[in-house]
Each structure stands twice: as C-alpha cells, then as structure tokens.
Amino acid sequence: DSGVTQTPKHLITATGQRVTLRCSPRSGDLSVYWYQQSLDQGLQFLIQYYNGEERAKGNILERFSAQQFPDLHSELNLSSLELGDSALYFCASSAGRDNQPQHFGDGTRLSIL
Amino acid sequence: AQSVSQHNHHVILSEAASLELGCNYSYGGTVNLFWYVQYPGQHLQLLLKYFSGDPLVKGIKGFEAEFIKSKFSFNLRKPSVQWSDTAEYFCAVNTGRSYIPTFGRGTSLIVHP
Numbered sequence: 299d300s301g302v303t304q305t306p307k308h309l310i311t312a313t314g315q316r317v318t319l320r321c322s323p324r325s326g327d328l329s330v331y332w333y334q335q336s337l338d339q340g341l342q343f344l345i346q347y348y349n350g351e352e353r354a355k356g357n358i359l360e361r362f363s364a365q366q367f368p369d370l371h372s373e374l375n376l377s378s379l380e381l382g383d384s385a386l387y388f389c390a391s392s393a394g395r396d397n398q399p400q401h402f403g404d405g406t407r408l409s410i411l
Numbered sequence: 412a413q414s415v416s417q418h419n420h421h422v423i424l425s426e427a428a429s430l431e432l433g434c435n436y437s438y439g440g441t442v443n444l445f446w447y448v449q450y451p452g453q454h455l456q457l458l459l460k461y462f463s464g465d466p467l468v469k470g471i472k473g474f475e476a477e478f479i480k481s482k483f484s485f486n487l488r489k490p491s492v493q494w495s496d497t498a499e500y501f502c503a504v505n506t507g508r509s510y511i512p513t514f515g516r517g518t519s520l521i522v523h524p
Binding site for chain 2: 300302331340341342343346354356388390396397398399400402403404405
C-alpha cells in the first residue's frame with residue numbers, strides 16, 4: 299500500500315462533460331503530482347502542487363486544472379472532455395518540494411464515450 | 412528537454428529465463444535514473460534508482476541495472492525471472508535542471524510459468 303488514495307477508481311462519462319478526480323497524498327507528504335497515462339502518449343506529467351501552491355507544470359491542457367487544498371488533498375478537474383482524454387490518471391506524492399514523486403496511487407480510469 | 416526510449420515494447424519469457432530491458436536517454440548533463448514496475452491493477456513502485464557512485468545498482472526483488480554513461484543507457488536485468496515478475500516496467504530520468512522525471516513508454520513483460 300503506497301498510502302496514496304485516489305477516487306473514484308473508474309469514471310465513465312460523455313464528451314463535453316466535466317469531471318473531478320480526487321487524490322489524498324501519503325500521510326506527511328506535502329507534494330502532489332498528477333500524471334496521465336494513455337496508450338499513445340505513455341506516462342505524461344501534468345502538474346505538481348506543493349503545500350497548496352503550484353510548483354511545476356507539464357503537458358497540462360488548458361481544459362484541465364488542479365488545486366491542492368489546506369488538508370493537502372488535491373483535485374484534478376477535466377472539462378469539455380474529448381474522446382482523447384480517455385486515460386488512466388495517476389496521482390503521486392512526496393515529502394519535499396523539489397524531488398521526484400515517490401508514492402503513487404492506483405489511478406482513476408477515465409473512459410469517455 | 413530529456414527523453415527516454417524503451418525499445419522493447421513487449422517481452423515474453425519463460426520462467427527462469429534471463430531478462431534484460433533496454434533504456435536509453437537523451438541528455439548530455441547529469442542525470443538521475445529510475446526503474447519503476449507496475450503490477451497488473453496496482454500502482455507504480457520504484458524498483459531501483461541511480462543518483463551517483465557505483466554504476467551497477469541493486470534493487471528490490473533481485474533486479475539490477477547498469478548505468479553506462481558513454482552509451483546513455485540504464486538497462487534493467489534479472490538473471491532468472493518468475494511468473495510474478497509479469498508487469499509493466501518503466502524507465503525514467505530526471506536531471507539537475509528538472510527534478511520531474513520523464514518516463515519511457517514502458518515495456519510489458521509476460522512470464523509464462
């Protein structure tokens with residue numbers, strides 16, 4: 299058990315819709331990272347938050363946004379969904395600000411119909 | 412920006428066979444290298460990492476990897492695989508300029524009992 303919790307495990311929705319994915323980091327970790335894993339793009343880094351502030355940004359679309367709350371859980375919001383957004387979305391956490399993600403969640407499988 | 416290539420997309424072996432998964436990166440400066448494993452339905456786990464020192468790195472579950480700087484490679488090896496090694500394996504690299512690791516596309520390993 300990595301200690302990182304992601305909900306929901308599966309999400310099925312339609313094009314044009316908006317969804318919110320939730321992540322609770324491992325206890326004591328202040329950084330949260332979001333990744334998208336798809337067959338054609340592989341594992342892509344989206345964004346990192348550290349203690350409530352955005353720390354690093356990767357290949358995140360403008361239709362996507364994230365935030366980290368005072369209790370350190372994070373939410374990834376995906377809007378105007380397209381078929382190509384179907385993927386596994388991973389959350390990871392680490393204790394520090396400037397280091398690689400260390401603990402990964404099981405992911406949320408998003409399917410767009 | 413750095414990139415990571417994993418040339419073997421799918422590998423099928425019988426139990427007790429030896430394993431070597433290729434990983435090459437493109438970045439001319441100092442790198443940190445990682446191998447992660449993702450068992451079916453589970454989260455990513457760190458197998459081993461190289462930051463500096465002995466280029467032959469020992470990881471968990473009998474895995475090892477060798478950093479060859481001149482070849483920009485970090486190949487993963489195991490002398491004798493088991494059925495339980497069936498998983499997806501990801502090579503990743505970060506640099507002194509960006510601590511966020513870039514992942515390879517992954518290699519799917521199937522071990523037949």
